[in-house]
Amino acid sequence: MKPNKLIRLLFILLVVVVLTAAPASRSNSERTQSFDKQIDALLAKMTLAEKLGQLQQLDGEGNGNFRPEHVELVRKGLLGSTLNVRGAQRTNQLQRIAVEGSRLKIPLIFGFDVIHGYRTVFPIPLGEAASWDPAGVERAAGIAAAESRAAGVHWTFAPMVDIARDPRWGRIAEGSGEDPYLGSALARARVRGFQGSDYSAPDKVVACAKHWVAYGAAEAGRDYNTTDVSERNLREVYFPPFKAAVDAGVGTFMSAFNNLNGVPASANPFTLTEVLRNEWKFDGFVVSDYTSVQELIKHGLAANGADAAREALNAGVDMEMVSRLYNQHAGELMKGRQLSQQTIDEAVRRILRIKFRLGLFAKPYVDEGLERGAIFNATNVAAARELAARSLVLLKNDNNVLPLNKSIRSIALVGPLADSHKDVLGSWTGDGRPEDAVTLRAGLTSKAPQTKINYAKGCDIDCGKRDAFEEAVSAARVSDVVIIAVGESAEMSGEAASRSSIDLPGLQLELVKAVQAAGKPTVVVLMNGRPLTINWMAENTPALLETWFAGSQAGNAIADVLFGDVNPGGKLPVTFPRAVGQIPIYYNHMNTGRPPDASNKYSSKYLDVPWTPLFPFGYGLSYTKFRIANLQLGAQSIRPDGSLTVNVELENAGSRAGEEVVQLYIRDVAASVTRPVKELKGFQRVTLQPGEKRRVEFKLTPEHLGFYNRRMKFVVEPGEFKVMVGPNSVDVIESSFQVTAP
Numbered sequence: 001m002k003p004n005k006l007i008r009l010l011f012i013l014l015v016v017v018v019l020t021a022a023p024a025s026r027s028n029s030e031r032t033q034s035f036d037k038q039i040d041a042l043l044a045k046m047t048l049a050e051k052l053g054q055l056q057q058l059d060g061e062g063n064g065n066f067r068p069e070h071v072e073l074v075r076k077g078l079l080g081s082t083l084n085v086r087g088a089q090r091t092n093q094l095q096r097i098a099v100e101g102s103r104l105k106i107p108l109i110f111g112f113d114v115i116h117g118y119r120t121v122f123p124i125p126l127g128e129a130a131s132w133d134p135a136g137v138e139r140a141a142g143i144a145a146a147e148s149r150a151a152g153v154h155w156t157f158a159p160m161v162d163i164a165r166d167p168r169w170g171r172i173a174e175g176s177g178e179d180p181y182l183g184s185a186l187a188r189a190r191v192r193g194f195q196g197s198d199y200s201a202p203d204k205v206v207a208c209a210k211h212w213v214a215y216g217a218a219e220a221g222r223d224y225n226t227t228d229v230s231e232r233n234l235r236e237v238y239f240p241p242f243k244a245a246v247d248a249g250v251g252t253f254m255s256a257f258n259n260l261n262g263v264p265a266s267a268n269p270f271t272l273t274e275v276l277r278n279e280w281k282f283d284g285f286v287v288s289d290y291t292s293v294q295e296l297i298k299h300g301l302a303a304n305g306a307d308a309a310r311e312a313l314n315a316g317v318d319m320e321m322v323s324r325l326y327n328q329h330a331g332e333l334m335k336g337r338q339l340s341q342q343t344i345d346e347a348v349r350r351i352l353r354i355k356f357r358l359g360l361f362a363k364p365y366v367d368e369g370l371e372r373g374a375i376f377n378a379t380n381v382a383a384a385r386e387l388a389a390r391s392l393v394l395l396k397n398d399n400n401v402l403p404l405n406k407s408i409r410s411i412a413l414v415g416p417l418a419d420s421h422k423d424v425l426g427s428w429t430g431d432g433r434p435e436d437a438v439t440l441r442a443g444l445t446s447k448a449p450q451t452k453i454n455y456a457k458g459c460d461i462d463c464g465k466r467d468a469f470e471e472a473v474s475a476a477r478v479s480d481v482v483i484i485a486v487g488e489s490a491e492m493s494g495e496a497a498s499r500s501s502i503d504l505p506g507l508q509l510e511l512v513k514a515v516q517a518a519g520k521p522t523v524v525v526l527m528n529g530r531p532l533t534i535n536w537m538a539e540n541t542p543a544l545l546e547t548w549f550a551g552s553q554a555g556n557a558i559a560d561v562l563f564g565d566v567n568p569g570g571k572l573p574v575t576f577p578r579a580v581g582q583i584p585i586y587y588n589h590m591n592t593g594r595p596p597d598a599s600n601k602y603s604s605k606y607l608d609v610p611w612t613p614l615f616p617f618g619y620g621l622s623y624t625k626f627r628i629a630n631l632q633l634g635a636q637s638i639r640p641d642g643s644l645t646v647n648v649e650l651e652n653a654g655s656r657a658g659e660e661v662v663q664l665y666i667r668d669v670a671a672s673v674t675r676p677v678k679e680l681k682g683f684q685r686v687t688l689q690p691g692e693k694r695r696v697e698f699k700l701t702p703e704h705l706g707f708y709n710r711r712m713k714f715v716v717e718p719g720e721f722k723v724m725v726g727p728n729s730v731d732v733i734e735s736s737f738q739v740t741a742p
């Protein structure tokens with residue numbers, strides 16, 4: 001090529017690079033722009049009442065409408081935000097009063113719990129986590145954002161990034177399970193999906209990392225219960241997904257309900273200010289949880305409303321959800337010098353900053369024509385089906401009962417969840433509607449129209465009686481295959497839904513036993529918001545498929561997997577115990593001085609139940625067979641600031657295309673503080689054709705190898721590290737390397 005031709009080509013290339021890079025950098029800077037000048041100008045004009053108005057969030061009516069009393073408050077500039085008010089027309093109506101009828105024309109921010117979908121409902125977050133597919137989860141959050149913004153919602157109270165090690169706690173359904181690494185990857189994915197690179201876009205919303213913090217450590221798994229968590233566990237287990245959300249640019253946080261080490265999370269200066277603001281430099285705002293400021297009185301941290309407002313505001317909670325103590329008491333607290341003007345101004349500033357970043361001053365209204373096309377459209381519904389199928393976990397498949405052949409003549413479909421529209425949506429359904437949901441019965445019928453479906457419910461979810469068992473058993477007798485859908489109702493997990501037993505409710509297991517006794521190949525489809533104790537089925541039922549609550553497209557997605565159109569590749573994001581008495585049981589535990597040893601009574605175990613889980617973290621089967629072999633490390637030793645590649649050979653040794661989640665774990669063998677027996681530090685969901693082999697590579701960096709030492713400093717210490725790779729947290733191959741002294 002001639003030199004001037006080359007120069008021309010390079011110039012064109014440069015122009016292309018600049019042009020394609022420009023919008024991204026512009027929008028990124030929008031998200032981090034501080035809008036300080038505009039905010040200063042507004043603050044200078046605001047009365048104290050107007051400032052306190054910005055700190056107030058009130059609840060709408062259950063149906064999405066605002067309350068009559070909001071109108072006057074908004075007109076006077078005394079309300080900054082609502083929750084649950086939604087719908088393009090209704091939000092515009094109230095917004096118009098704020099923007100055209102109030103003195104300073106400050107727009108409202110409309111919040112709503114868009115947890116796993118707005119109208120198109122995706123699997124519950126625990127189910128999405130089982131996909132081990134951050135890209136898919138990001139896409140789902142993106143769709144939820146587009147649907148909600150079109151309906152006038154600016155702000156979702158998600159992602160919920162609480163680590164949960166106790167399946168009795170119903171809110172385990174709302175998070176990503178027990179692991180901080182997987183939880184962090186999904187926190188990032190959800191924040192990116194909701195916010196994009198610029199949440200002023202008409203299809204994005206600002207996200208809220210909640211519940212800050214350690215809410216999932218509720219004692220005895222009882223919701224709202226007290227928590228006592230060491231700083232090490234906070235930093236290494238409970239903080240990381242929140243930090244990941246901050247790094248991904250999350251705009252808001254929600255302070256949790258729980259008491260944390262004696263100082264409730266909604267008034268905790270260490271977590272709200274020292275860590276979040278000073279260490280992590282978070283510049284968005286913190287909203288309390290629902291009346292959690294007022295609840296400081298019942299906690300016993302505050303003697304009265306004024307105390308509660310002072311504690312929460314001074315600790316760093318900027319906006320008060322539902323209770324009105326800031327508004328009622330800030331004036332008197334300021335007079336008594338218990339609260340400074342600067343604290344109020346800073347809280348207002350943070351809230352206005354997010355309103356500016358959302359573009360609400362420039363474009364306060366939503367286009368009322370958008371809602372119809374953006375919500376529950378065919379693309380969104382197809383994405384929900386795809387992610388739902390990717391979130392299913394095959395727990396057992398003896399004798400290849402699954403996948404089913406489409407030419408089978410008849411299926412007995414049994415169980416209280418086989419045809420339930422409402423339950424498959426799980427808890428927090430946004431604006432999702434049961435009538436949109438595809439049940440398992442409907443999914444099977446459309447997948448295999450030639451197959452006769454003999455449906456018999458057997459009993460309701462609480463399953464108190466055996467009256468209808470016989471009908472179910474008869475259906476089984478006359479069918480080629482039996483599918484039994486059992487589990488929990490949607491209300492049995494989620495908020496305020498803790499259970500002391502995590503068995504199948506009522507007589508459901510008896511129903512399974514009775515139907516299985518008909519002797520037909522039997523598949524149990526589980527629907528639930530938490531791990532269940534399912535020992536009998538794990539031992540005796542030929543095939544078990546965990547489907548969580550899979551959302552609007554549940555039935556289609558489950559049918560896709562049952563009939564093999566989709567080869568299951570989901571993995572458990574949480575340990576399944578054998579007995580409630582083992583809880584808390586999680587894979588990344590510390591060792592003991594006397595690790596479990598079957599031949600030694602004086603080792604750490606139980607007399608009445610094995611110490612091992614029923615199904616370990618990371619577990620899940622496929623219709624094909626994968627082999628992981630030949631673990632290679634890039635070096636035998638590295639310096640503390642060095643990094644290391646790890647690679648393995650993955651082979652699809654079966655006869656179908658399939659997906660394996662290759663998981664990388666490490667163990668720091670001896671350190672200045674004891675380390676977990678295993679910690680996830682990498683994963684990849686890989687698709688392989690039959691017979692295909694591929695090397696899967698990971699990189700370990702100081703961020704993966706470090707921990708908080710005795711002085712709470714993050715360090716990588718010299719010594720031996722084990723590296724383990726496998727298809728779950730138990731069946732691993734291993735190698736090791738050394739970190740040398742610096």
Ligand code: BGC
Nearest residue numbers: 083113157210211289290495
């Ligand atoms: C829950 C939050 C939720 C809020 C608003 C509270 O009861 O704990 O997760 O975002 O209500 O609905």
